[in-house]
Amino acid sequence: MKEPTAQESFRQGLWTKNPVLVQLLGMCPVLAVSNSVANALAMGLATSFVLVASALMVSWIRHWVPPSVRIAVFILIIATFVSLAEMLIQAVSLEVHKALGPFISLIVVNCIILGQAESFASKHPPLPSVIDAFSRGSGFTLAILAMGAIRELLGKGSLLGYNVLGEHFLPWVVFLLPGGGFFVLGFLLMLYHRYQREAR
Amino acid sequence: MVALLVGLTTLCGLLLLLAHAWSAPIIQQKQEAALRSALVRVLPQAKTFATWTEQGGQLVPPLATGKDLRLFEGLDNQGQRVGWVIEAQGAGYQEPIRLLFGLDVQGQQLNGFEVLDSKETPGLGDRIEKDPSFLANFKALDLSQPIRLVKPGHKTKPSQIEGITGATVSSQAVAHIIQRALASRLPLVKQ
Amino acid sequence: MNEGLAAIFLGSFLVNNFVLAYFLGICPFLGVSGRMDTAVRMGLAVSLVMLVASMSAYGINQLLQALDLEVLRLISFVLVIATAVQLVELFVKKTSRPLFDALGIFLPLITTNCAILGVALFQTSRDYDFLQSLAFAAGAGAGFTLALLLMAGLREELKWSNPPDLTQGTALTLMVGGILSMAFMGFAGLGG
Numbered sequence: 001m002k003e004p005t006a007q008e009s010f011r012q013g014l015w016t017k018n019p020v021l022v023q024l025l026g027m028c029p030v031l032a033v034s035n036s037v038a039n040a041l042a043m044g045l046a047t048s049f050v051l052v053a054s055a056l057m058v059s060w061i062r063h064w065v066p067p068s069v070r071i072a073v074f075i076l077i078i079a080t081f082v083s084l085a086e087m088l089i090q091a092v093s094l095e096v097h098k099a100l101g102p103f104i105s106l107i108v109v110n111c112i113i114l115g116q117a118e119s120f121a122s123k124h125p126p127l128p129s130v131i132d133a134f135s136r137g138s139g140f141t142l143a144i145l146a147m148g149a150i151r152e153l154l155g156k157g158s159l160l161g162y163n164v165l166g167e168h169f170l171p172w173v174v175f176l177l178p179g180g181g182f183f184v185l186g187f188l189l190m191l192y193h194r195y196q197r198e199a200r
Numbered sequence: 201m202v203a204l205l206v207g208l209t210t211l212c213g214l215l216l217l218l219a220h221a222w223s224a225p226i227i228q229q230k231q232e233a234a235l236r237s238a239l240v241r242v243l244p245q246a247k248t249f250a251t252w253t254e255q256g257g258q259l260v261p262p263l264a265t266g267k268d269l270r271l272f273e274g275l276d277n278q279g280q281r282v283g284w285v286i287e288a289q290g291a292g293y294q295e296p297i298r299l300l301f302g303l304d305v306q307g308q309q310l311n312g313f314e315v316l317d318s319k320e321t322p323g324l325g326d327r328i329e330k331d332p333s334f335l336a337n338f339k340a341l342d343l344s345q346p347i348r349l350v351k352p353g354h355k356t357k358p359s360q361i362e363g364i365t366g367a368t369v370s371s372q373a374v375a376h377i378i379q380r381a382l383a384s385r386l387p388l389v390k391q
Numbered sequence: 392m393n394e395g396l397a398a399i400f401l402g403s404f405l406v407n408n409f410v411l412a413y414f415l416g417i418c419p420f421l422g423v424s425g426r427m428d429t430a431v432r433m434g435l436a437v438s439l440v441m442l443v444a445s446m447s448a449y450g451i452n453q454l455l456q457a458l459d460l461e462v463l464r465l466i467s468f469v470l471v472i473a474t475a476v477q478l479v480e481l482f483v484k485k486t487s488r489p490l491f492d493a494l495g496i497f498l499p500l501i502t503t504n505c506a507i508l509g510v511a512l513f514q515t516s517r518d519y520d521f522l523q524s525l526a527f528a529a530g531a532g533a534g535f536t537l538a539l540l541l542m543a544g545l546r547e548e549l550k551w552s553n554p555p556d557l558t559q560g561t562a563l564t565l566m567v568g569g570i571l572s573m574a575f576m577g578f579a580g581l582g583g
Contacts, residue, residue, distance in 0.1 A: 032414040173323035182569030
């Protein structure tokens with residue numbers, strides 16, 4: 001099978017095949033933990049870490065795994081790395097761990113990771129797999145960061161906790177609520193489609 | 201095939217146990233440091249804290265693995281008791297709220313408060329953690345009468361807690377958690 | 392924690408609806424909510440697996456706590472859920488052919504449904520006992536089904552309307568989901 005170049009991988013992962021905006025995968029964390037830039041960043045990094053590590057692992061063992069049990073094996077590997085990520089986050093910052101809560105464990109069922117393992121890492125050598133995983137992870141991080149920035153800016157008037165819009169800004173709390181998450185993501189999808197159409 | 205699955209599971213399990221052995225002490229140390237700084241904020245007069253828990257109406261030292269709610273006895277440099285910090289927990293809007301509050305030596309007045317753990321709605325319910333006028337309730341809350349939650353702007357007595365507009369459920373939850381904790385903890389403190 | 396069973400059920404059913412407040416199970420919510428009948432079947436399949444998964448997760452968690460092996464919780468849950476889904480599939484196949492034909496293709500997909508793992512993780516982090524866990528799982532399943540049905544009903548109606556073409560597809564579904572989510576916040580007064 002022909003390997004895509006690194007540049008091609010990045011362009012696809014970040015933009016033309018962005019896992020969130022185009023493939024509509026991993027929507028749960030994008031909606032749930034994007035109410036501040038800090039949370040979004042932590043979630044994006046943790047997911048990318050698991051994505052890259054599992055891609056490497058899956059690609060290494062791809063010749064030894066019989067097709068009938070491959071999904072079970074992938075899930076096991078992913079769950080192990082998620083548990084590791086959770087311990088790492090807790091050891092680095094209790095605050096971040098508290099803010100993300102059960103959503104760290106839920107990275108296991110983020111379809112981006114299983115999808116990447118199934119469709120790419122299990123069919124390609126380690127290096128291209130890692131590059132592909134990294135670009136998809138960046139695409140996910142980009143999307144969740146955009147959500148986090150919009151929601152924190154409009155919902156609290158701040159970015160990363162620093163007040164940006166000044167004292168007189170009346171926060172639109174709705175953007176921090178679950179409903180606001182749906183609205184912002186819907187809006188981002190519309191913007192993306194509009195841009196794609198004009199580019200064409 | 202089965203051997204592969206079993207082998208892989210064992211390998212993953214071992215890896216996790218190793219990682220746990222490395223990270224557990226660091227995490228525990230961080231948790232203790234965080235608890236300690238919260239205790240000092242709630243009861244600034246105290247220099248050290250003795251940890252207790254309740255069993256059958258008596259104060260006993262907590263078990264190492266226990267998940268019971270704790271009482272912290274605040275002591276000054278001479279080992280004199282200067283107050284109490286009570287750990288309390290109860291249902292919030294979505295997830296449980298865990299908090300600390302400080303009492304004077306006789307249990308007459310509540311004069312410190314801190315939320316340890318909560319997932320209240322950002323922008324609304326989470327104001328129980330930082331809204332200055334809500335927190336002002338807990339600088340000197342009179343405990344000689346039963347405490348009550350009142351609507352914002354209706355506080356007339358020092359035993360009343362003034363709620364937050366737009367965070368009714370969360371402020372009710374806090375008042376309720378404190379009421380319940382006081383009912384079981386005050387007799388112990390007064391002993 | 393000593394919450395009543397009814398309060399827990401109502402909580403996960405309406406007040407903190409799994410889909411609309413916790414964003415769990417979004418993929419099927421967006422993917423399978425196009426038609427009423429598929430939505431009903433997906434909802435049933437998820438509710439069934441949720442109950443089974445909740446019971447197994449409770450058992451496994453007791454075991455892990457007794458052995459002091461809580462680090463292994465996540466991988467055990469994932470394996471247990473995958474096994475539970477397989478067992479449910481076998482059981483349904485053996486006992487009721489029509490039900491199997493109806494749920495068939497949805498069951499394997501559920502293994503990676505975050506709502507199922509969510510139930511297992513939330514009941515553990517809240518220290519629910521066995522009955523509380525069951526009430527929680529039943530409410531979560533019912534809530535998931537309700538959200539899916541509401542969305543499917545709305546989308547069937549939307550077919551007859553004519554929204555601007557930029558908003559068509561997932562973007563529109565998300566907007567409608569946002570409005571539903573806001574509406575569900577009104578249930579907060581019920582149980583608190």
